[in-house]
Amino acid sequence: MAKVTIQINGQEVQAEEGLNLIEAARAAGVEIPHFCYHPGLGVDGNCRQCLIEIEGVSKLQIACNSFVKEGLAFRTDSDRVKQMQAGVLEFLFLNHPLDCPICDQSGECLLQDYYMSNGKYESRLDLPKHHKRKAVPVGPRVMLDAERCVLCTRCTRFCDQVTKTGELRIVNRGYRAEITTFPGRELDNDYSLNTVDICPVGALTSRDFRFQKRVWHLRTAKSLCTGCARGCNTYLEFDDGKAYRYRPRENMAVNDFWMCDPGRVTYKELNDNRLDVAIVEGQERPFHEALELAGSWINEAVGSGKGSDAVVLVSPQCSTEVLYAAKKFALDVLGTTRVGGGNVRPAGVEDEILRRADTNPNSRGLEALGLTRNPADLLSDGGSVLLIFGDDPIGFQKDLADGIQTFQRVIYVGSNENSTSGAAGLALPMAPHSECDGTFVNFEGRVQRFRKAFTPRGDALWGPNLLARIAEFTGDEFGWNGPKDLWQELTSNEPTFANLEYAQVGDEGRLLDAGQDAGRDAGVTAPASGR
Amino acid sequence: MQPYQNPNLDIAGRDACPVESMGHAVRFSDENQKRFAELLTRYPTKQAAVLPTLWMAQEEFGWCSTEVIEYVAELLDLPPSHVYGVVSFYTMYYRRPMGKYHIQLCTNISCMLMGGETILECLREKLGIGLGETTPDGLISLDEVECLAACDIAPMCQMNDEYHGPFTPESVGQFVDQLRARGK
Amino acid sequence: MEVKLLTQRYDNPESWTLAAYEKAGGYQVFKKAFAMDPEQIINVVKESGLRGRGGAGFPTGMKWGFVPKETDKPKYLCVNADESEPGTFKDRDLLTKDPHALIEGIIITGWAVGISHAYIYIRGEFGVPYYRIRDAVKEAYEKGYLGRDINGKGYSLDVTVHRGAGAYICGEETGLIESLEGKKGQPRLKPPFPAVVGVFGCPTVVNNVETIQAVPWILEHGAEAYRKYGTEKSPGTKLFSVSGHVNRPGNYEIELGLPCKTLVHDLCGGIRDGKRQKANIVGGSSVPVLTGEEADAVHLDYESCVEAGTMLGSGGMIVMDEDTCMVWALAVILKFYAHESCGQCSPCREGTAWIRNLVFRLESGHGTSADLDKLLSICDNMMGTTICVLSDAAAMPTESFIRKFRTEFEAHVGAGRCPIRGKSSHFLESVH
Numbered sequence A: 001m002a003k004v005t006i007q008i009n010g011q012e013v014q015a016e017e018g019l020n021l022i023e024a025a026r027a028a029g030v031e032i033p034h035f036c037y038h039p040g041l042g043v044d045g046n047c048r049q050c051l052i053e054i055e056g057v058s059k060l061q062i063a064c065n066s067f068v069k070e071g072l073a074f075r076t077d078s079d080r081v082k083q084m085q086a087g088v089l090e091f092l093f094l095n096h097p098l099d100c101p102i103c104d105q106s107g108e109c110l111l112q113d114y115y116m117s118n119g120k121y122e123s124r125l126d127l128p129k130h131h132k133r134k135a136v137p138v139g140p141r142v143m144l145d146a147e148r149c150v151l152c153t154r155c156t157r158f159c160d161q162v163t164k165t166g167e168l169r170i171v172n173r174g175y176r177a178e179i180t181t182f183p184g185r186e187l188d189n190d191y192s193l194n195t196v197d198i199c200p201v202g203a204l205t206s207r208d209f210r211f212q213k214r215v216w217h218l219r220t221a222k223s224l225c226t227g228c229a230r231g232c233n234t235y236l237e238f239d240d241g242k243a244y245r246y247r248p249r250e251n252m253a254v255n256d257f258w259m260c261d262p263g264r265v266t267y268k269e270l271n272d273n274r275l276d277v278a279i280v281e282g283q284e285r286p287f288h289e290a291l292e293l294a295g296s297w298i299n300e301a302v303g304s305g306k307g308s309d310a311v312v313l314v315s316p317q318c319s320t321e322v323l324y325a326a327k328k329f330a331l332d333v334l335g336t337t338r339v340g341g342g343n344v345r346p347a348g349v350e351d352e353i354l355r356r357a358d359t360n361p362n363s364r365g366l367e368a369l370g371l372t373r374n375p376a377d378l379l380s381d382g383g384s385v386l387l388i389f390g391d392d393p394i395g396f397q398k399d400l401a402d403g404i405q406t407f408q409r410v411i412y413v414g415s416n417e418n419s420t421s422g423a424a425g426l427a428l429p430m431a432p433h434s435e436c437d438g439t440f441v442n443f444e445g446r447v448q449r450f451r452k453a454f455t456p457r458g459d460a461l462w463g464p465n466l467l468a469r470i471a472e473f474t475g476d477e478f479g480w481n482g483p484k485d486l487w488q489e490l491t492s493n494e495p496t497f498a499n500l501e502y503a504q505v506g507d508e509g510r511l512l513d514a515g516q517d518a519g520r521d522a523g524v525t526a527p528a529s530g531r
Numbered sequence B: 001m002q003p004y005q006n007p008n009l010d011i012a013g014r015d016a017c018p019v020e021s022m023g024h025a026v027r028f029s030d031e032n033q034k035r036f037a038e039l040l041t042r043y044p045t046k047q048a049a050v051l052p053t054l055w056m057a058q059e060e061f062g063w064c065s066t067e068v069i070e071y072v073a074e075l076l077d078l079p080p081s082h083v084y085g086v087v088s089f090y091t092m093y094y095r096r097p098m099g100k101y102h103i104q105l106c107t108n109i110s111c112m113l114m115g116g117e118t119i120l121e122c123l124r125e126k127l128g129i130g131l132g133e134t135t136p137d138g139l140i141s142l143d144e145v146e147c148l149a150a151c152d153i154a155p156m157c158q159m160n161d162e163y164h165g166p167f168t169p170e171s172v173g174q175f176v177d178q179l180r181a182r183g184k
Numbered sequence C: 001m002e003v004k005l006l007t008q009r010y011d012n013p014e015s016w017t018l019a020a021y022e023k024a025g026g027y028q029v030f031k032k033a034f035a036m037d038p039e040q041i042i043n044v045v046k047e048s049g050l051r052g053r054g055g056a057g058f059p060t061g062m063k064w065g066f067v068p069k070e071t072d073k074p075k076y077l078c079v080n081a082d083e084s085e086p087g088t089f090k091d092r093d094l095l096t097k098d099p100h101a102l103i104e105g106i107i108i109t110g111w112a113v114g115i116s117h118a119y120i121y122i123r124g125e126f127g128v129p130y131y132r133i134r135d136a137v138k139e140a141y142e143k144g145y146l147g148r149d150i151n152g153k154g155y156s157l158d159v160t161v162h163r164g165a166g167a168y169i170c171g172e173e174t175g176l177i178e179s180l181e182g183k184k185g186q187p188r189l190k191p192p193f194p195a196v197v198g199v200f201g202c203p204t205v206v207n208n209v210e211t212i213q214a215v216p217w218i219l220e221h222g223a224e225a226y227r228k229y230g231t232e233k234s235p236g237t238k239l240f241s242v243s244g245h246v247n248r249p250g251n252y253e254i255e256l257g258l259p260c261k262t263l264v265h266d267l268c269g270g271i272r273d274g275k276r277q278k279a280n281i282v283g284g285s286s287v288p289v290l291t292g293e294e295a296d297a298v299h300l301d302y303e304s305c306v307e308a309g310t311m312l313g314s315g316g317m318i319v320m321d322e323d324t325c326m327v328w329a330l331a332v333i334l335k336f337y338a339h340e341s342c343g344q345c346s347p348c349r350e351g352t353a354w355i356r357n358l359v360f361r362l363e364s365g366h367g368t369s370a371d372l373d374k375l376l377s378i379c380d381n382m383m384g385t386t387i388c389v390l391s392d393a394a395a396m397p398t399e400s401f402i403r404k405f406r407t408e409f410e411a412h413v414g415a416g417r418c419p420i421r422g423k424s425s426h427f428l429e430s431v432h
């Protein structure tokens, strides 16, 4: 689209022709308050909060349904606009309960935000409020408080347009209008929690997150969902070394504005059943002792000429960096070519929205590093040392246990306790993707970055560092100065990743075959929740 | 006298839009199946047939229960919530069983100017029920409606698909008596 | 005085039957129209100065002209027979007494605009009018006036009568379109306008019953003959539905521009019991109220009404005598808008109920004088800020009632009851 010149509050700016004025103003750093418009759901024009004054048009117009064209001039700061915006806000407050102190949305509520910045009326609302239903579960994961609803229809449009399941509806008309489901039916699609994200107020809340945490205590890191090969972009929200929730992060090339419900709960793995200390034969041991033991096992194998007999089993659950480090460790330290791995998990549900049958976040990364091997084949002949990185092969595929058992020494490196960590003679704690920087390559071959949210729990270490610490005991030159350093080496050693600098990957990711990237939609930049 | 209570209004803590169950599934008669098929030929989309199909359903089944809504939704390939939304938006689709005769008194401006409020009192007294209620014998239901486009015969009411008026306190009593006789 | 162009056949025996209509010379004009170029017909309608009779008074020929000529999409006509503006009941009689004239009007409009299917959207409450138009359509099909290849001219037109189900807002043209598509009747954002993107995503003309029904007469007698009636800018005749405290309520077809005084005091026989006219809402409950004196001075054409600070609207005239409590009357009117707001737009959904509740409170004598200014300011925020003008339609009467009858409102404050009726309306208090 062509850039044209428009005027916002007397200021000349360049804007994309055809863009609506909420987006155009946002791009110029001017926020126009709004509830019903959402870039992923289009214009509905019902809230009337985005009224602005367009030069030469006598009636105020809604910004969401007015579009950039050459020479257009509009104001968001005139007295008339301010009066009407405050007026609309007052209407929305009329029957809104005084729930802020007990409302989960508090802190990320558009009504609250706009009230603070705009609603300068003293209370004229001296009539009893119209009451509606409060705290009713509308589905297994979503709670409804109808009194708080501003009837913006974002949630109904989501269920109509995105999932096409149409569970939610506004019933009745006028001031009795209320959001609900058909009697006896629930909001139970695989994407239902997105309605919570897009609800501009506290009408729809997550039953999982409800009352867990005041949002202003949360901090945010750009992350990725590891639930499947889509690799939905997320914000991981955390506090004090604990993950509280995922929210989808806009990426028009990957997940638009959304993520699935099953993916959203995967944050729990970052907290629960964590392997955060070293375990030797079922007993917790000091970390350095365990590392020394690992080193001695490896020395033993290499020293007796059985290094090439060792196996390194990696997983598409691991980051590209861990995979690269494991590969290098196998080749350089152990001197074995028996390194690789593949999916051990049952296929997930695939749909036409986001979900992929492959429930691993990094199958393409594994492939790009030339590490795709059938785990059963790799294990079939047994050997001296088995080093397992991530996932739970035994838990997912019982028969892999036999293969694993035939190794003399089994070392598990992972983030969670599971059947495999339990079966290993030695289990070492590795930082999951919430605790380090790294990349996954999604099913389309898009390299995407995730960022460290907080420092590793317990004794956990970034995978490559953990290997470096073991290598200290084997006397090998091994290790990197952090993820960036490793990435630089990786891109120069691995042809598939050639020339892919971190800066190029950016927040939106980058296809391995960058030529494919050309046709991608130009997304609009999303701020935090609710928009 | 019962206080005014429109069943659709006070919904705190209850269903947003109360719609009752009939307790059994429904299916159009053969004749209505045919009418339904014909109906579809009159519109370029199936969805456009929602209102006329609901009318047919209400005619055949008496009111729009959850089962009726689900049936209509299924016939038209729509989510039941869509049909539910439609039913709740319009005042003429009944979400509960109605009396054989449905008196809807106009309480809009012209009828009120001409004494509609008094007529309402007379009806409530005579029938012994309030607005939104049905006589215990199931014969007569009473509701108020907005302007019926018959202000020349104000104060007036709609009784099923007939218009009646102008009423005086006396004539509205006689009107009820006639209905009772008709219902015997 | 009365001029019966559209209502001329009302008194014929069984006027609603095809036989009676043909006997009166019906179904001849469309044949004349078929011999004309569609563009020519649109020009005649333009020249006649016919303006929409549904309320807005938009020039009909111009509206037809907005429909794109070159399109491969079907074009639709929606005849607005939702007639729900309080005080209006003219379309009811047109449908009941002369349904074939509407059908003939549809055929001519259809030919002129290239319509393939016309839907008559009739309000669900109408019983007899519905049966009449339904049966008339059937008769017309049987006679070959509708359907394939009408009159051997190769033009095909279907007409379907579509019943609403009780919602005032379906009279608003895009609410009607949404409802016709099988949804809640919630008005659409404009643009796009229906003439370009209307029902089923296709170009659509929406016209009131009376508008379409005037078309055959205009085609038969010519634009000039039509312009002989009415004023320069408001030519022709218009049906007025008069109700309230007049001696002879009913429908009157009059020349536009007739003094309101003549309609009220002569044709309708004046105010009942010889009382004084306190107020008059000339164009349906949505337009600003006039005092009796103002009403007696106004002429009934679009321009004069605007000059007098009101609107001609749908021609639903509501007359109130000196005993009427204006606070109570406004409360009754506002009960309607709160009930009928479709609920999409925040200012309308919340505003209609808010001003209703405030006026209810005033009526009960428990309001405050601050409520009056509060009401005016809420009304200000409700006007010009919504998708359709229902919000304005609730705010405009409110403003005018308060401005013109402020003393009556003030008299209620603190009185604890209505000083005019001597009691408060238990009915209004309990409607919440």
Ligand SMILES: Cc1cc2nc3c(=O)[nH]c(=O)nc-3n(C[C@H](O)[C@H](O)[C@H](O)COP(=O)(O)O)c2cc1C
Binding pocket: C051, C052, C053, C054, C055, C056, C057, C058, C060, C080, C081, C082, C083, C084, C085, C168, C169, C170, C171, C172, C173, C174, C206, C207, C208, C209, C211, C212, C388, C389, C390, C393
């Ligand atoms: C709230 C509202 C209600 C309306 N109700 C009606 C109605 O009942 N009948 C009607 O013909 N027009 C009604 N209109 C006007 C229509 O929107 C539209 O202007 C009209 O049908 C166009 O036809 P006309 O040009 O022939 O008047 C209403 C408009 C509004 C805003």
Ligand code: SF4
Binding pocket: A148, A149, A150, A151, A152, A153, A154, A155, A156, A179, A195, A198, A199, A200, A201, A203, A204
């Ligand atoms: S529940 Fe939230 S998203 Fe849905 S309509 Fe209400 S305010 Fe909008």
Ligand code: SF4
Binding pocket: A225, A226, A227, A228, A229, A230, A231, A232, A255, A258, A259, A260, A261, A262, A263, A264, A354, A355, A356
């Ligand atoms: S689609 Fe896949 S990546 Fe996206 S949220 Fe769901 S599980 Fe996670």
Ligand code: SF4
Binding pocket: C169, C186, C187, C340, C341, C342, C343, C344, C345, C346, C348, C349, C386, C387, C388, C389, C390, C391
């Ligand atoms: S103004 Fe009122 S009736 Fe019109 S669209 Fe908005 S909410 Fe609906």
Ligand code: FES
Binding pocket: A033, A034, A035, A036, A037, A044, A045, A046, A047, A048, A049, A050, A062, A063, A064, A065
């Ligand atoms: S009306 Fe523009 S964002 Fe709601």
